[in-house]
Amino acid sequence: MERADGESFRWDGRYTHDLNTAHTLDTRLGVFADFHPRVPEDFRHPEILFLGNIDPRLQLEVLDKVERPRIVACDTMNFWIEGSRHALLEVLERVDILLVNDAEIRQLAGDPNLVRAARWVRERGPGRVVVKKGEHGAALFDDDGVFFVPGFPLEEVFDPTGAGDAFAGGFLGYLEGNGDLEPRVLRNALVHGSVLGAFAVEDFSTGRLQSVTRAQVAQRVRDFRAMTHFELLEAHA
Amino acid sequence: MERADGESFRWDGRYTHDLNTAHTLDTRLGVFADFHPRVPEDFRHPEILFLGNIDPRLQLEVLDKVERPRIVACDTMNFWIEGSRHALLEVLERVDILLVNDAEIRQLAGDPNLVRAARWVRERGPGRVVVKKGEHGAALFDDDGVFFVPGFPLEEVFDPTGAGDAFAGGFLGYLEGNGDLEPRVLRNALVHGSVLGAFAVEDFSTGRLQSVTRAQVAQRVRDFRAMTHFELLEAHA
Numbered sequence: 001m002e003r004a005d006g007e008s009f010r011w012d013g014r015y016t017h018d019l020n021t022a023h024t025l026d027t028r029l030g031v032f033a034d035f036h037p038r039v040p041e042d043f044r045h046p047e048i049l050f051l052g053n054i055d056p057r058l059q060l061e062v063l064d065k066v067e068r069p070r071i072v073a074c075d076t077m078n079f080w081i082e083g084s085r086h087a088l089l090e091v092l093e094r095v096d097i098l099l100v101n102d103a104e105i106r107q108l109a110g111d112p113n114l115v116r117a118a119r120w121v122r123e124r125g126p127g128r129v130v131v132k133k134g135e136h137g138a139a140l141f142d143d144d145g146v147f148f149v150p151g152f153p154l155e156e157v158f159d160p161t162g163a164g165d166a167f168a169g170g171f172l173g174y175l176e177g178n179g180d181l182e183p184r185v186l187r188n189a190l191v192h193g194s195v196l197g198a199f200a201v202e203d204f205s206t207g208r209l210q211s212v213t214r215a216q217v218a219q220r221v222r223d224f225r226a227m228t229h230f231e232l233l234e235a236h237a
Numbered sequence: 238m239e240r241a242d243g244e245s246f247r248w249d250g251r252y253t254h255d256l257n258t259a260h261t262l263d264t265r266l267g268v269f270a271d272f273h274p275r276v277p278e279d280f281r282h283p284e285i286l287f288l289g290n291i292d293p294r295l296q297l298e299v300l301d302k303v304e305r306p307r308i309v310a311c312d313t314m315n316f317w318i319e320g321s322r323h324a325l326l327e328v329l330e331r332v333d334i335l336l337v338n339d340a341e342i343r344q345l346a347g348d349p350n351l352v353r354a355a356r357w358v359r360e361r362g363p364g365r366v367v368v369k370k371g372e373h374g375a376a377l378f379d380d381d382g383v384f385f386v387p388g389f390p391l392e393e394v395f396d397p398t399g400a401g402d403a404f405a406g407g408f409l410g411y412l413e414g415n416g417d418l419e420p421r422v423l424r425n426a427l428v429h430g431s432v433l434g435a436f437a438v439e440d441f442s443t444g445r446l447q448s449v450t451r452a453q454v455a456q457r458v459r460d461f462r463a464m465t466h467f468e469l470l471e472a473h474a
Contacts, residue, residue, distance in 0.1 A: 113391075113392055113393075113394075114372075114390065115390045115391065115392045116392055133373070135351075136370070136373040136374075137373075137385075137387070139387075139390075145463070145464065146390050146464055147464055147465070147467070148374075148387035148464055148465055150374070150376075150385035150387065153351065153352045153376075153383050154350075154352065155350055155352045155353055156350075157350075184467070184468050184470065185470065187467040187468075188467060188468075188469075188470050191467060221469070222469070225467065225469065226382070227382065227383055227384055227385050228384070228385055228465045228466070229465070229466055230384070230421070230424040230425060230428060230462065231421050231424075231425075232425075232458070232459070232462065233421065233422065233425050
């Protein structure tokens with residue numbers, strides 16, 4: 001691929017036909033290579049801290065610069081799982097919630113089985129693990145066991161880029177102002193993450209997120225409920 | 238691979254690492270190549286008829302030999318979708334429920350999107366479409382919209398062979414003796430199919446299915462409910 005200035009570069013990631021898995025061909029850190037976060041005074045007392053997908057050493061720096069938030073969540077990816085494993089494990093010790101996709105947690109735990117992989121992570125710090133599975137939905141592993149939300153059935157997926165961040169925004173946004181990380185609250189948070197992720201992929205970039213209303217979010221939460229709940233009927237002989 | 242008699246043969250299918258997708262390398266029909274079903278008199282008045290995965294022309298022969306059952310369901314696979322498409326579409330016109338996996342319905346409808354693919358199938362006969370997605374669960378498309386059941390979270394999957402047939406057995410077995418194909422009944426049927434499929438993969442062949450009890454099935458149905466239901470909490474400001 002050619003840039004306007006004629007210098008060639010490679011995609012950092014691409015999606016295959018099914019849009020569930022981004023394949024990394026090459027990672028160039030660019031400005032992040034020598035980046036050190038400066039945290040303004042106003043940001044040093046967050047209720048919720050989300051450590052986005054970046055070098056775990058920088059995630060640790062941010063953690064050191066803020067007062068212990070009520071909730072710390074983090075994301076990561078293959079590049080750091082391979083290259084900065086030690087720092088990443090240090091981060092995990094200080095995190096309440098890990099949000100990753102299924103390929104990432106398998107790689108992190110070195111185990112293809114999600115149930116075992118989630119337990120492996122939970123034993124290393126984050127008591128709650130959220131696994132995002134693209135069109136196959138998301139799973140929450142916590143003291144209450146496992147909770148699943150399916151992928152929202154969309155007829156058109158324009159652009160999966162940013163779906164994971166929108167998911168994190170919906171998930172953590174729901175937790176803001178709520179009390180403890182109790183399972184029934186976390187379940188609602190997972191549904192809200194799924195709703196926001198599903199809106200994000202309906203248009204390019206942040207297009208759809210800019211226009212979505214609270215009423216549309218609430219409707220889609222009810223849609224998720226309608227798509228997953230069933231009455232226990234009397235078993236017949 | 239060598240057989241005991243020294244004649245070489247190839248696997249009809251194999252599973253990759255994730256055990257969700259069987260890859261067909263070669264299909265040899267063997268005794269099915271010249272098979273024509275004979276239906277004994279006692280079997281000509283079934284309440285439920287399941288047309289297993291076989292040449293659609295034979296599925297049509299069976300349909301012609303029985304009195305119209307209350308429910309007709311069928312399965313199929315890539316080999317027939319490619320090679321006997323016309324007969325398969327004739328079968329679909331006479332079927333109430335199609336049970337297939339996600340790759341099969343995408344191939345059948347020529348559409349990677351499950352929602353659109355299910356609608357394509359429903360317009361061609363089967364009012365209810367069940368899509369099996371291996372560890373990602375199953376989906377039911379009917380007049381009520383879509384209903385999802387996640388894959389049961391197992392720590393060990395010994396052998397996915399036969400999971401689809403166990404699923405069909407659980408699904409249709411649940412419908413036996415029940416009334417209409419109403420959505421609340423079909424949802425329970427989908428859960429029962431998922432339960433039986435999940436038991437099937439816990440051991441080789443039919444090992445686990447031979448020992449499973451009704452109480453264990455009922456418990457796993459409740460487990461599915463616990464893993465998917467959530468309370469709608471008041472949205473906060």
